[in-house]
Amino acid sequence: MGHRVRVRPAFLECTACGKRRGVTLANLCDCGAPLLVRYDLESIHREDLLPRRDLWRYAPLLPLDATRVESRGEGGTPLHRLTRIGSGGRVARLKVAALHVKDEGLNPTGTFKARGMAVAVPMAQALGAGSVLAPTAGNAGAALALYAAAYGLEATILMTPDAPAEAKRKALAMGAKVLQIEGDITDAGRVAQQIAAATGAFNVATLREPYRVEGKKTMLLEIWEDLGGMPDWILFPTGGGTGVAGIWKALGELRELGWYEGAWPRIGLVQAEGCAPLVRAWTQGRESAEPWTNPTTAAAGLRVPATLADRIVLRAIRETRGACVAVSEDEMAVAAANLAALEGLSACLEGAATLAGLRRLHDEGVIRPEDRVVLVNTGVGRGSEDGSPADVPAVRSAEEAMARLGLASRPQGMPG
Secondary structure: OOOOOOEOOOEEEEOOOOOEEEOOOOOOOOOOOOEEEEOOHHHOOHHHOOOOOOHHHHHHHOOEOHHHOOOOOOOOOOEEEOOOOOEOOOOOOOEOOEEEEEEHHHOHHHEOHHHHHHHHHHHHHHOOOOEEEEEEOOHHHHHHHHHHHHHOOEEEEEEOOOOOHHHHHHHHHOOOEEEEEOOOHHHHHHHHHHHHHHHOOEEOOOOOOOOHHHHHHHHHHHHHHHHOOOOOEEEEEOOOOHHHHHHHHHHHHHHHHOOOOOOOOEEEEEEEOOEOHHHHHHHOOOOOOOOOOOOOOOOHHHOOOOOOOHHHHHHHHHHOOOEEEEEOHHHHHHHHHHHHHHHOOOOOHHHHHHHHHHHHHHHOOOOOOOOEEEEEEOEOOOOOOOOOOOOOOEEOOHHHHHHHHOOOOOOOOOOO
């Protein structure tokens, strides 16, 4: 195992009942709701930010001491101002005051998932975990494998059948144990919970631990510094919701710190028409979302039929006076092609969904010509799959997965 990083003073707070506890190797609150990290913000000053370009610039607002982290260059991604799209030209009649793309495809392993795992994995190690696991549609698994290797932890990754072969190859190359779980991300999540309960491995699934949000919130801090303020809108593609939760949390912290006192940017949530539980809940005026049956979309990161973050995300949309929109498969594909051909940006389908969502909200008059907009491209575009298929065993249950992995249940009464 690699050297341990040091945990900074902080505490955990339940997003539902408000119960507080110390920073521990914790998943959910006893009431079943997600936990978030809180800090003594009165002791933090803007000059405490570190003179570096990765996400560890914001270490005073993170739960880890940055002096011993194994950075792989996560964070510090560029904010590109678009010059053709958004300018109201003949090719794309969309017109706004300023349009930027936060390009998360330049993170390690090519997606914004690196930000969350860059904080969650060393936190797990610092708090005593020897192994970590997660269910994933692909990208989070590759990021988990990278940081588990960096910090000397064993990693088990449970991928859905439609996960990109490249993500499987990356995870395998970095020493992770990878299995394919028959079913969707919900099925993979169920098996992950069962394996974690049986073996003591720490589950870093979306919002089932509090530290991935901390890495994701640095996207907002970078946007704020790069613009010297805030845009009017931030559009974010949303499956599990950790990114929106992180943006919303960072906004609250900036306000509490007194570092930003202007109007909050409005959060625009974008989902695929074939899997839009949060958009449906928003349209119906609900505070929580019902699971989506038979999710279908080529954007794997948006194929999330249910999420623990539903109440947090919908609250973030309400509090920022934002909006939710669902877009079609064709709209995502066209948006990705436009970003590439007109602006030279490689965007995954999930990231391109934000441009498609902007077109919808612009046409409906929700986003106005005088607005300044930031689109979050969550990952690099994928070309056609090449190379040999990743050799990943397929399993259906936690018992079968544990047998394949050679894992044994911990004795009853043993700590996790």
